[in-house]
Amino acid sequence: MFNGPGEGQLSVLAKHRSSSPLRGLAVVAFSAALTAAAALVLPAGAGAHSERPSFFPDPDATNCVGGSCDFPVYRTTGTQVVVCQRDSRQRIQQTETGSLRRKNLKLVKQCRYHSIQDAVNAASNGYRIEILPGVYTEPNSLREPHPDPNCSTPGVYLTTNAEGDSVPTYQYQHDCPNAQNLIAITGDTNGDRICDSKCNLQIEGTGSTPTDVVIEGDRYSGPTQKLNGIRADRADGIYLRNFAVEYFDFNGVYFLETNGFRLDNVLSRWSREYGVLSFASDHGIYENCEAYGNGDSGLYPGSGPNARHGMPDVYGHVYGIEVRNCDSHGNLMGSSATAGNGTWYHHDRFHDNAVGNVTDALVSGHPGMPPDFSKWSNNLIYSNNKPLFSDGPIPPGEYTDDTPTGRDEYCKQPPDQRDLRVVCPSFMVPVGSGTVLAGTNSDVLQSNYYFDNWRLGTLLLYVPSTVRGENDASRQNDTSNNNRQEGNCMGVRPPSLDPNQVNFNTCSGTLDRNGTPDFWWDEEEGADCPEVGWDGKADQQPGPCVDASDSLGNCWAQTGPSPNRGFTGAQPSSDPLVLPDCPGIDVPRPPNASKSGLLVPCVTWDPQANTDPPGCETPAGKSWFDVPPDPGP
């Protein structure tokens, strides 16, 4: 047991920031857009979740168990334990053939656990946990209450934040792992935030597809519904592979303060909020994954690694998190990331969500603000027009996620009366948009295909720093600078929807327009307040912001080697009509008030009382909550 100095003493919802120059690393609490975790003493009816203060791992660390903190790799060696269900043998016999069938039948004989958590509890560093086909509901975990009376000592398990709310500490997750989580891996036993126990675990489904092994929560909200399906907390080196997770209140899979994680061939669906969420973690890979039916985003690499700022770490990685070969669809957002630093999305498909991608500085309490140095390249971002704010009464009969009308009314129902298979939006978004960059710096959108997004292709806007809790007057306009959009193919559907079959160096295919415009900008150019992430280990340079004259500005390539293109080489549409070519114009300027002003009423969206606030329009004339008409081929 430990209770390190300062642990849990900071306000989860605090917007106060440290006055220390090290404040970016002395991460203040994150909360709850992220809002994880129900504050334990919130009165009944309060449903927000708060998480403890979180800290970034050291990207240069080499002191992880095994000597490397780099991206984990798949292993075929190491002690193996097997988990099965009573019907695993029958499932194998009914659905599998050949060598896989023989291998799994052999593993049945080695099965010693019927609970994944029991296998985790028995594991040591480097263990491989093999999960045979079946549905895993973890009844023992369901019996653990939250709040857990065995973990109630104030100052050890709980702390009070500035608002008077109580939040669980890491020690709470370690000592009462199943209060909030169906399965928990907590790897730090001495309080130094570095994994020393149950590190480098590999947890793998042995079926032929992810849905052969299902980790299942409650489809309807109730007393046994867990916040998280799998929580990997300071669980450095964890590798999760080949299973499905469904029906959780917060996250299907959750990585927190973990240096080294890999999610491979995992399906996460039907969480009230996030499919997969990582936070204040590093050396992480999401790959070959699928996420759908989540009320916030399918994939959320939030509070991303913030120390590199475009420079390689000791392992040679410029990006601390990669999201690749994933398919995220049918969510409110395909991906989102508040404080989404240092993340590279490539060869992914983000489609049929309400919005494809969002990264933002719109929330307080997230470490690593403002977000910077993330990249989207070689992705397919299309058909993000999911009607999640539809009007009208609830139609007779079963309401499903495909029902085109009545979503507002359906989602007014209490959570325990809603089916998690029906997405109810956690936030307001401009339906029909490809990628939204809200308050980012030095992000790159490069060589993606954007098509059939009926509102617009990409949207770039600034966010004043007070929104994230930074009240330094010199930094109020320190977001939305140096973002580069180049080589993107707008309004063209490629011949294949497999990102690994698409030639991203060309812009070829059939006409399938986005709404107008392809590129929308609020016309603000932020000040370049340098971040000091490599030598100084702080994320913001101490003292007032002094604009760095780096000759870079927000830009949309129109000439040079990699211009953005439309069908048959046409110039993509834009608002404003003329955009800065790359490298941009390095002169701070305010937003166009007649455009940014139409964003403000969107804040008043309330699913109970104000489902279609007037004036929330981007571009003018198009309400965020109405699916724009198909602009056609």
Add this chain to the structure above:
Amino acid sequence: MFRPIRARREDVTEEPRMKRSAALALVALGIAGCSGGGDNGSPLAWQESPRLITTPTHARVLIGRVRNGSGDQLVLKATSLRLLDAEGRRVPASAVFLASFVKSNFPHNKGALNIPEEEQLRLGEVAKIEPGGSAPLTVSWREPPGPRTAARVAYGQGSLPVPKAPGG
């Protein structure tokens, strides 16, 4: 070698607590004191002419800053503001004490939530304005057909005029 830095309590600076005035006890639009300063002696006034934006859907968005001309702290609740036409009839509207887009820390699909006061301030649901201070205010509505043009934003002990024409 970089090491994560533990946040120390002394590193966390808290904003000065707003003084607890009698305004907190007021339910609807809390106004502590009424010592003048705004138009017609009312405590609130536009700091500068607000900007009125119109859209093709006949939406109107009014953005400005309101100044507390009284000698007391004002506590304002956005949902208590009322948009009225020239004859005092209510025009459905939304209001928020913000000049930019912001996102809640709390998900909206969880049912009823107890939002902490600081978050309500950040979200512009509530404004606390010190004497002589100001706060942004955005009001939006759909202009009803006919003569019922929005004329003023009422806040209990006074009102703010709405410009007749776009611009500002």
